[in-house]
Amino acid sequence: MSKLIDKTVEEVVSFIQEAVFSERYAGKEGFLQGLDPRAKLAALLISISVVVGVKHITTLLFLYSIPLIMAALSKVPLGYFVRRVWVFVPVFTGIIAIPVIFNVITPGKALFVIWNSPYIAVTKEGLHAAGIFTLRVATAVSYAILLTITTKWNDVMKGLSDFKVPGMVVTITTLTYRYIFLLTSILVDSMHSRKSRLCRKLGMIESWKEAGKNIGAVFIKTQMIGEDVYYAMLSRGYLHTAKSLNDFRFRKRDALFLALTVILMVGVFMGDRWFI
Amino acid sequence: MSRKIYEVRDVSYTYPTGKTALKDISMEIYSGEIVAVVGPNGAGKTTLLKILDGLIFPQKGEVRFMGKPLTEEVLTDEKEMAWFRSRVGFLFQNPDIMLFSPTVLEDVAFGPLHLYDREKALAITESIMKKLGIYHLRDRHPYNLSGGEKKKASIAAVLALDPEVILLDEPTRDLDLKNRNYVLELIQELRDSGKTIVMATHDLRAIRLADRCYIINTSLVFSGTPRELFSREDLLENANLEIPEIIRLLRMVGIDEVPLTLDEAASLLKERMNGSFFPTVEKIPQQTQIKD
Numbered sequence: 068m069s070k071l072i073d074k075t076v077e078e079v080v081s082f083i084q085e086a087v088f089s090e091r092y093a094g095k096e097g098f099l100q101g102l103d104p105r106a107k108l109a110a111l112l113i114s115i116s117v118v119v120g121v122k123h124i125t126t127l128l129f130l131y132s133i134p135l136i137m138a139a140l141s142k143v144p145l146g147y148f149v150r151r152v153w154v155f156v157p158v159f160t161g162i163i164a165i166p167v168i169f170n171v172i173t174p175g176k177a178l179f180v181i182w183n184s185p186y187i188a189v190t191k192e193g194l195h196a197a198g199i200f201t202l203r204v205a206t207a208v209s210y211a212i213l214l215t216i217t218t219k220w221n222d223v224m225k226g227l228s229d230f231k232v233p234g235m236v237v238t239i240t241t242l243t244y245r246y247i248f249l250l251t252s253i254l255v256d257s258m259h260s261r262k263s264r265l266c267r268k269l270g271m272i273e274s275w276k277e278a279g280k281n282i283g284a285v286f287i288k289t290q291m292i293g294e295d296v297y298y299a300m301l302s303r304g305y306l307h308t309a310k311s312l313n314d315f316r317f318r319k320r321d322a323l324f325l326a327l328t329v330i331l332m333v334g335v336f337m338g339d340r341w342f343i
Numbered sequence: 344m345s346r347k348i349y350e351v352r353d354v355s356y357t358y359p360t361g362k363t364a365l366k367d368i369s370m371e372i373y374s375g376e377i378v379a380v381v382g383p384n385g386a387g388k389t390t391l392l393k394i395l396d397g398l399i400f401p402q403k404g405e406v407r408f409m410g411k412p413l414t415e416e417v418l419t420d421e422k423e424m425a426w427f428r429s430r431v432g433f434l435f436q437n438p439d440i441m442l443f444s445p446t447v448l449e450d451v452a453f454g455p456l457h458l459y460d461r462e463k464a465l466a467i468t469e470s471i472m473k474k475l476g477i478y479h480l481r482d483r484h485p486y487n488l489s490g491g492e493k494k495k496a497s498i499a500a501v502l503a504l505d506p507e508v509i510l511l512d513e514p515t516r517d518l519d520l521k522n523r524n525y526v527l528e529l530i531q532e533l534r535d536s537g538k539t540i541v542m543a544t545h546d547l548r549a550i551r552l553a554d555r556c557y558i559i560n561t562s563l564v565f566s567g568t569p570r571e572l573f574s575r576e577d578l579l580e581n582a583n584l585e586i587p588e589i590i591r592l593l594r595m596v597g598i599d600e601v602p603l604t605l606d607e608a609a610s611l612l613k614e615r616m617n618g619s620f621f622p623t624v625e626k627i628p629q630q631t632q633i634k635d
C-alpha cells in the first residue's frame with residue numbers, strides 16, 4: 068500500500084489517464100470484445116442489481132469470481148484488472164465503510180476498545196458489515212470496469228443512445244470523460260513546465276505542494292478549454308447522440324450471452340435467498 | 344456579383360465576464376472569396392469566427408447566413424442546424440480542442456457520422472485522410488501526434504463535412520515551413536474549387552492570398568484589399584503587423600508601389616532600375632552574394 072501512496076502527482080495522474088482512458092484491451096480479440104455493447108450493458112445492469120440484492124458473503128464471493136473468469140476469457144491480464152478495480156473501491160467505500168466498523172453505527176461485540184468515555188469500539192458485527200459492503204462494492208465495480216476495459220468508449224455511449232438514454236445525459240457523460248482527460252493532460256503539462264523551470268527532481272510531498280499551488284489555475288484553464296471542446300463538437304454537427312464507426316449487430320451469440328446471464332443471475336439470487 | 348454568404352450588421356458581443364470583445368461590427372462575405380480578418384491579439388477575431396459559426400450569439404446586431412438569420416432559435420431546430428453545420432466548417436486554432444476521439448479515424452469521422460449513414464461516413468473519412476496524407480495515422484491516438492500532424496488531422500476533420508464555407512482560426516500558426524506552405528496551398532486549392540474562406544491570421548503570406556481583408560480591434564478599423572493594407576503604415580501598425588521587408592526595400596529605393604509577390608517586386612525593380620544604377624538586374628545576385 069505504501070507503494071501506492073508514495074507517488075508524485077505526475078505518476079498518479081498518469082495512472083488515472085491509463086486507468087480511465089486506455090483502450091488497450093478494447094481492440095483485442097476476446098470473448099467480451101466480440102459481443103454487442105448493448106448486450107453487455109444489459110448484462111451489466113442485471114448483474115449489478117443481483118450484486119446489490121444478495122445477502123451472503125459466499126454468494127458475493129461467487130459473484131466476484133465471475134468477472135475474473137470473464138476477464139481471463141477476454142485476454143485482460145488478471146493482475147491489471149484486479150488492480151484497476153481495487154484502486155477505485157476506496158473512493159466509493161472509504162467514507163461509508165470506515166464509520167460502519169464502530170459501535171456507534173453498528174452495535175455489537177467489541178473487538179477492541181478505542182476510547183472509554185465516550186465509549187468507542189470496533190465491533191465484530193461492524194467489521195462484518197463493512198467487509199460485506201466493501202466486497203459488494205468491489206464486485207459491482209468489477210462488472211462495470213470489465214465492461215469499460217473490453218468496450219470502446221464511443222461504443223458504450225452509442226449503446227446508451229440506443230437504449231434511449233436522454234441525449235443530454237449522453238452529452239454530459241461524454242463531456243465529463245473528455246473533461247477529465249483534458250484536466251489530467253493539462254495538469255501533467257503544467258507540472259512539466261514547472262519541472263523544466265525548477266532544474267531538480269521534486270520529492271513526493273513537494274510535488275503535491277507544487278501541484279496544489281497551481282491546481283486552481285489548471286481548473287480554470289480546463290474549464291475554458293472544455294467550453295471550446297463543446298463548441299468544436301457542435302460545429303461538426305453534434306446532435307446530442309453518440310455515433311460509432313462500428314456497426315453493431317445483435318447476433319445469436321449476443322442473445323445467448325444475455326439469456327445465460329439472466330438464467331445465472333436469477334439462479335444466484337434465488338439460491339442466496341432460499342438455499343444458503 | 345457573386346452570392347452573398349454572410350451579412351453581419353452592427354454586431355456587438357460581450358463575454359459573461361463583462362469584457363466587450365466586439366463592438367458594432369459590420370461586414371459582408373461573398374461566395375468564392377478569401378477574406379482575411381486581421382487584428383492584434385485580443386482584438387476579437389476568434390470571437391467573430393465563433394459568431395459566424397453560430398456557436399455564440401451577439402447581444403446586439405444581426406448575422407445572416409445565405410439570407411437566413413443566424414440565431415439561437417433557428418439553430419435549435421435540428422433540420423436547420425444540420426443544414427447549417429454541413430455548410431460551414433470551423434478550424435479551431437488549437438487542434439487539441441478539435442481532436443477528442445480515441446483514434447484519428449474516429450475523430451475525422453465524427454462530423455460525417457452525424458450527417459450520413461455509417462458506410463458513407465466511413466468512405467468520406469477514408470478518402471479525405473488519404474488526400475491529406477494522414478491515412479497511416481488512422482489508428483493513432485490524436486494526443487500523441489506531432490503539431491503538424493495534429494493540424495492536418497483537424498483540417499481533415501473539418502473538410503470531411505465538405506463545407507461550402509470554411510472558417511479558419513490562425514491556420515498557419517505553429518507550423519514549420521513545409522507544413523505552412525502546405526496549408527497555404529491548400530487554402531488556394533479550396534478557393535479554386537469554389538469554397539468561401541474566412542480566416543483570422545497574423546501571417547503576411549496568408550493575408551496576401553486574400554481577396555479582401557478586414558482589420559478589427561474590437562470595432563472595425565479597415566476594410567479593403569491586402570494591397571491597400573500593405574500600402575498604409577498606420578494600418579499595419581494598428582494591426583500589429585510587420586511591414587514586409589520587400590516593401591521596405593522598395594520604399595528605401597524610392598518606389599511607392601506595393602507588390603504582393605516577389606515576382607511583382609522583381610519586375611517593379613527591373614522596370615525602374617534597369618540601366619540606371621546597375622548595368623543589368625540579372626547580375627545583381629552575383630555581385631551581392633553573401634557568404635556565411
Ligand SMILES: Nc1ncnc2c1ncn2[C@@H]1O[C@H](COP(=O)(O)OP(=O)(O)OP(=O)(O)O)[C@@H](O)[C@H]1O
Binds near residue numbers: 359362388390391
Ligand atoms: N471565454 C471568454 N471569456 C471572457 N473573455 C474572453 C473569452 N474569450 C476571449 N475573451 C476576451 O475577449 C477579447 C477577444 O478575444 P479573442 O479570442 O476573440 O481575440 P483574438 O483576436 O482571437 O486574439 P488572438 O490573436 O490572441 O487569438 C480578449 O480581450 C479576450 O480576453
Ligand SMILES: [Mg+2]
Binds near residue numbers: 388389390436512543
Ligand atoms: Mg484568436
